[in-house]
Amino acid sequence: MLPAYISHSDCVRHEMGEHHPECPERIGAVKDHLLMSGLLSFMQSHDAPLATDEQLGRAHALTYVHELAGKVPPEGYVHIDPDTLMNPYTFQAALRAAGAAVLGTDLVMTGQASVAFCNVRPPGHHAERGAAGGFCFLNNVAIGIRHALEVYGLERVALIDFDVHHGNGSEDILADDARVLMCSTFEEGIYPFCGSTPKGRNMINVGLPSRVGGREFRAAVEHGWLPALHEFRPQMIFISAGFDGHREDDMGNLGLVEADFEWVTQQVVQVAQRYARGRIVSCLEGGYVMSPLGRSAAAHVRALTGAD
Numbered sequence: 213m214l215p216a217y218i219s220h221s222d223c224v225r226h227e228m229g230e231h232h233p234e235c236p237e238r239i240g241a242v243k244d245h246l247l248m249s250g251l252l253s254f255m256q257s258h259d260a261p262l263a264t265d266e267q268l269g270r271a272h273a274l275t276y277v278h279e280l281a282g283k284v285p286p287e288g289y290v291h292i293d294p295d296t297l298m299n300p301y302t303f304q305a306a307l308r309a310a311g312a313a314v315l316g317t318d319l320v321m322t323g324q325a326s327v328a329f330c331n332v333r334p335p336g337h338h339a340e341r342g343a344a345g346g347f348c349f350l351n352n353v354a355i356g357i358r359h360a361l362e363v364y365g366l367e368r369v370a371l372i373d374f375d376v377h378h379g380n381g382s383e384d385i386l387a388d389d390a391r392v393l394m395c396s397t398f399e400e401g402i403y404p405f406c407g408s409t410p411k412g413r414n415m416i417n418v419g420l421p422s423r424v425g426g427r428e429f430r431a432a433v434e435h436g437w438l439p440a441l442h443e444f445r446p447q448m449i450f451i452s453a454g455f456d457g458h459r460e461d462d463m464g465n466l467g468l469v470e471a472d473f474e475w476v477t478q479q480v481v482q483v484a485q486r487y488a489r490g491r492i493v494s495c496l497e498g499g500y501v502m503s504p505l506g507r508s509a510a511a512h513v514r515a516l517t518g519a520d
């Protein structure tokens with residue numbers, strides 16, 4: 213049973229202007245590093261399908277989804293917020309990114325893949341139930357999680373979010389859903405300027421001061437996340453895999469390196485192997501400087517797939 217790699221060429225057609233950090237080249241940077249490190253050659257590659265209204269409606273208000281579809285410009289851009297823009301291909305790309313999380317769930321739940329990594333954009337964890345923002349339109353991991361809960365009847369699913377930004381959209385959708393435990397670390401004082409006060413009792417939010425480095429990040433995982441995960445005993449785990457906490461990424465200042473992303477992934481894999489038959493679906497979120505993004509994603513996938 214091979215790990216799955218899920219992506220789509222539509223994810224490269226969405227772009228938000230020449231100098232926007234959430235750029236199409238991110239997909240190639242991740243894929244190139246997976247190729248160069250030899251990881252991609254033993255993964256099964258899949259094209260992401262388009263997510264359906266039924267799947268989207270488990271995490272979003274369908275009125276919001278349809279309004280978003282109606283905003284697609286025939287050419288040029290429309291602004292959703294100052295940093296979040298749609299071009300003619302954005303909605304299609306967002307449907308592919310969400311569809312990747314759904315396909316990853318299907319492959320892992322039916323035993324066709326050990327784990328799945330979704331190399332997709334636009335990212336999703338800032339998209340709320342009824343609002344886009346922070347480069348995100350549809351909340352890919354939340355759509356995957358609700359698919360796992362509703363279609364496969366799982367009772368406990370965990371979401372791990374180590375992006376440098378707090379996953380406010382995931383929190384908005386999943387707060388007080390007792391079937392879900394969300395564990396988030398993030399840098400305090402940066403976008404989206406929330407997270408320190410959790411919105412639900414199923415949220416483990418650990419804000420970290422700027423420039424703390426890997427030691428404090430690992431301590432937050434060990435003391436904040438792991439006890440809660442062992443108590444929750446998740447039957448499946450989703451990861452919002454953002455690599456913008458890397459010290460070479462100027463979007464944040466946490467000072468993490470590849471080894472930290474590898475380590476945190478290993479911790480999640482151990483929890484998944486103990487309680488969840490190893491079932492993990494990981495979706496790309498942030499990471500905006502190409503070289504550290506590619507290197508970090510490769511370190512993450514190496515740990516995720518147990519390829520050492």
Ligand SMILES: [Zn+2]
Pocket residue numbers: 375376377454456497498499
């Ligand atoms: Zn981020």
